[in-house]
Amino acid sequence: MSDTEPRLRRRIEAEVGECCDADVQQRLDELVDLAASASGDDGPRDAFAALGNETRYRLTRILSATEGELCVCELEPVVDVSESAVSHALADLVNAGLATRRKEGNWRYYDSTAFADDLLAVADRETEA
Known part of the structure; x- marks a missing residue:
């Protein structure tokens, strides 16, 4: 687990009240997709x-x-x-x-x-x- 994941887990818990590994992974996947879509035009x-x-x-x-x-x-x-x-x-x-x-x-x-x-x-x- 990277140093970022515990912070991300706390952020999700603060937002929705609870967090599991699947929630963290889902958010990481969303962020990877977002980064890919944002880097298209240089x-x-x-x-x-x-x-x-x-x-x-x-x-x-x-x-x-x-x-x-x-x-x-x-x-x-x-x-x-x-x-x-x-x-x-x-x-x-x-x-x-x-x-x-x-x-x-x-x-x-x-x-x-x-x-x-x-x-x-x-x-x-x-x-x-």
């Missing part, structure tokens, strides 16, 4: 993780505030990191669903997604409250 988690880096956060803000697409060469001077670091950060944003990438010849253009814009809008509303 998109939001990936997006929050991407925004946890200062460079990626600033790039997302810039792309969201800009009308249209921007090239790496336009972003590099405003985030004060190397071109390769900007490219890597942008690739992470694309993978997280926060930016789009379009290639035209040797140039790659980036734009924010509606998801990124919505996420930043929610963050802004929360900081204003």
Whole structure:
């Protein structure tokens, strides 16, 4: 029996007045099913993780505030990191669903997604409250 099970048993007893091994097992099974259903989509988690880096956060803000697409060469001077670091950060944003990438010849253009814009809008509303 794990250290958690006695606590879970006490919780069930407090809730329903009594508890047996079957009650504990049933609740553990319910919790395992709940955890499995909650871990299906990693998109939001990936997006929050991407925004946890200062460079990626600033790039997302810039792309969201800009009308249209921007090239790496336009972003590099405003985030004060190397071109390769900007490219890597942008690739992470694309993978997280926060930016789009379009290639035209040797140039790659980036734009924010509606998801990124919505996420930043929610963050802004929360900081204003």
